[in-house]
Amino acid sequence: MEINLIKENTTVIEYVTFKAKSGISNQQMLFACQETDEVLHTIEGFLHRFIALQEDNTWVEVVFWKSITHAKNGLKIFLKHKISKIFLEKIEEGTVKIEYATIA
16 A cells, blocks of 8 residues: 655655756855755745755755645746846756655
């Protein structure tokens, strides 16, 4: 029997991995990412975000949302914001992977 843990009113983690474009330093990427904090804080349902860098230079962004609906709506809003676009321009095309998980 399959159990569906993604329920509407359960905290959700948005797990994003990506690589920076060639020529973008770790400091530039971190600064651009931190600049988008002001965007996230205006989006309904946003709770918290952590940023990490793996040994292979893959960036990891873990975003906590109030629900799966908030997460998916939040992503749409984030992608359209002018500050976010500056950050997104620094990401290597084709390297972004987004997954969602419910906190059990």
